[in-house]
Amino acid sequence: MHKAHKEITRRNFMALAGGSLVSIGLPGLFVKLTDSENRAWAANLRPDARPRIPPGQHAVKALKPMGGAAGSGKTDAWQLKISGAVEKPQIIRFRGLLGLNPVDLTCDVHCVTGWTLLDSKWTGIRMTEIMKQAGVRSNAQFVILEGHAGYTSNIPLSVALKENVILAYQFSGKQLAEPHGAPVRALIPDRYFYKSVKWLEGIRFSDVDEPGFYESRGYSNTADPWKEERFD
Numbered sequence: 001m002h003k004a005h006k007e008i009t010r011r012n013f014m015a016l017a018g019g020s021l022v023s024i025g026l027p028g029l030f031v032k033l034t035d036s037e038n039r040a041w042a043a044n045l046r047p048d049a050r051p052r053i054p055p056g057q058h059a060v061k062a063l064k065p066m067g068g069a070a071g072s073g074k075t076d077a078w079q080l081k082i083s084g085a086v087e088k089p090q091i092i093r094f095r096g097l098l099g100l101n102p103v104d105l106t107c108d109v110h111c112v113t114g115w116t117l118l119d120s121k122w123t124g125i126r127m128t129e130i131m132k133q134a135g136v137r138s139n140a141q142f143v144i145l146e147g148h149a150g151y152t153s154n155i156p157l158s159v160a161l162k163e164n165v166i167l168a169y170q171f172s173g174k175q176l177a178e179p180h181g182a183p184v185r186a187l188i189p190d191r192y193f194y195k196s197v198k199w200l201e202g203i204r205f206s207d208v209d210e211p212g213f214y215e216s217r218g219y220s221n222t223a224d225p226w227k228e229e230r231f232d
Ligand SMILES: Nc1nc2c(c(=O)[nH]1)N[C@H]1C(S)=C(S)[C@@H](COP(=O)(O)O)O[C@H]1N2
Pocket: 063, 064, 065, 066, 067, 068, 069, 111, 112, 147, 148, 151, 179, 180, 181, 193, 194, 195, 196, 197, 198, 199
């Protein structure tokens, strides 16, 4: 096995970073890794041979709350409306969601403003579970993710089918915090983070693409961090 493909533990990361201690800033601040730490991570490759840190990004130590119009955050009031090109349009409640085979996922997330959080830990339900349950019609080609207060984003069905696309309700082993989209957010790790709709309230399947909040304001529709697709 190629060395670069080895799972990166904190210990071998420290060795890569030259053995120097990672200095941790004040809690709650937006703390960047040092340049040498970033270079060490950037030298690493993902199993698919793409660089671990996409071009133009730098790694940070914590998820940064980026704001947005928050929903109630409450699990018992939460409803997810599955609509559009499906055999069985339906409302999924939190308890029902938890019954759909939860998975743990460790992944990197990349905000288009330039920060990357490596090895973030999430628990949630694969989008494919929702698709199975609702019976997606053959004409569906796009998935529109609907957040609270009209925030939306859009992905092609081919992206929604990836096994790392989940509806997340836990982060770092705890219930998702309100600023990060509680109780449930979408997580599309291989696209810039604006596609990961917080306070998720609906999933709509469509035969036509519908650029979302940022996509219709000049940000890239395809949003692939490794191709550095930031703006259209
Ligand atoms: N509903 C909703 N979802 C959203 C946003 C938003 O404003 N509203 N912002 C997006 C952007 S630009 C980013 S970078 C991430 C930030 O997620 P975080 O606040 O958990 O870091 O959420 C995305 N999802």
